[in-house]
Amino acid sequence: MINSRNIYSQLPPSVGESSEAARIMQVLNQASFALDDVVLYLDTHPADPDALSYYQYVKNLRSQAMNAYTDQYGPLRNDQERSTTNWTWISGPWPWEGGMN
Amino acid sequence: MWTYEKRLQYPVNIKNPDPKLAQFIMSQYGGPDGEIGASLRYLSQRYAMPYDVCKATLTDIGTEELAHMEIVAAIIHQLTRNLTPEQIVASGFGPYYIDHTTGIWPQSSGGVPFSACAFQSKGDAITDLTEDLAADGALLHQRKKILPHHKCFHLQCGSICSFSIQLDIVRNGLSLYACSDLFDGVVDCLIVSLRISRA
Numbered sequence: 001m002i003n004s005r006n007i008y009s010q011l012p013p014s015v016g017e018s019s020e021a022a023r024i025m026q027v028l029n030q031a032s033f034a035l036d037d038v039v040l041y042l043d044t045h046p047a048d049p050d051a052l053s054y055y056q057y058v059k060n061l062r063s064q065a066m067n068a069y070t071d072q073y074g075p076l077r078n079d080q081e082r083s084t085t086n087w088t089w090i091s092g093p094w095p096w097e098g099g100m101n
Numbered sequence: 102m103w104t105y106e107k108r109l110q111y112p113v114n115i116k117n118p119d120p121k122l123a124q125f126i127m128s129q130y131g132g133p134d135g136e137i138g139a140s141l142r143y144l145s146q147r148y149a150m151p152y153d154v155c156k157a158t159l160t161d162i163g164t165e166e167l168a169h170m171e172i173v174a175a176i177i178h179q180l181t182r183n184l185t186p187e188q189i190v191a192s193g194f195g196p197y198y199i200d201h202t203t204g205i206w207p208q209s210s211g212g213v214p215f216s217a218c219a220f221q222s223k224g225d226a227i228t229d230l231t232e233d234l235a236a237d238g239a240l241l242h243q244r245k246k247i248l249p250h251h252k253c254f255h256l257q258c259g260s261i262c263s264f265s266i267q268l269d270i271v272r273n274g275l276s277l278y279a280c281s282d283l284f285d286g287v288v289d290c291l292i293v294s295l296r297i298s299r300a
Contacts, residue, residue: 032102078161090157095102096148 024069031062103164110168115179120194123180124210125247127197130173131207131215134239140166142220142236149224155267162260174205230268237261 035058042051070080074088081089129135143163150156181194181203189198196212207215221232237260 090153092153092156094147094153094156094160 021073028065031058031065034058035062109172111172113175118182119180120192123177128210132209133219134243136166136170136173137207138219145222146229151226158263226271230264233264
């Protein structure tokens with residue numbers, strides 16, 4: 001798994017590596033990266049049971065991390081809004097501003 | 102970060118090939134007012150926007166343009182299936198066919214390759230949003246010429262509305278919730294849409 005410690009140490013304290021949000025985001029990034037890789041492998045090896053099993057494993061990890069993050073810190077996709085009173089999707093900071101939601 | 106959904110935003114089921122029409126529609130893919138330019142325009146302009154509402158809207162519209170790009174490519178693909186050599190020559194599709202056969206390649210109807218010069222990203226919100234309105238207007242105008250009565254005309258009306266509202270927000274320096282001109286923006290946009298549709 002990749003070590004994203006250095007990435008988070010550059011962010012403002014509110015989203016720094018000590019925060020729970022950053023911890024969940026790190027898991028989400030790692031699971032997503034693993035999913036990206038196994039998807040590329042499966043594209044060229046569609047009948048590999050081990051790879052399919054690993055795909056299920058990282059897909060679930062990713063899904064858990066995604067739910068944990070969006071439950072507490074707001075949507076990462078525009079179909080994940082939980083609020084019934086406020087469209088928090090637009091709330092910054094945005095990813096290119098060092099934001100995480 | 103992006104992910105892909107294995108579906109078209111609007112279905113495309115073309116029965117009969119028409120390479121001449123394919124060549125006209127090609128400009129909506131990689132031409133000066135096409136979907137590739139639209140997507141790159143909005144996704145590139147996001148970074149210099151001063152308000153979250155603009156960053157969100159340009160992100161969402163830029164993403165939707167990628168889906169439009171896929172619809173247009175599917176149209177061109179289906180219009181150029183099972184062509185005979187005679188059809189290719191008679192329709193004027195020959196010059197494109199020589200270089201790309203029936204592969205999808207971003208160029209204008211006249212054969213000019215896609216160029217980033219088709220859009221601007223100036224680092225200034227008013228400049229960029231004004232260009233966005235003009236670009237959507239140009240795209241609609243072209244689409245209206247090709248398919249005057251088709252529903253695809255309406256796919257772009259939402260983004261025109263949105264740019265109009267955003268421009269109001271940036272000009273007035275107000276947040277979305279304080280923006281009393283919100284409905285003026287919608288009305289302006291409807292007037293613009295009507296003018297385009299009647300042109």
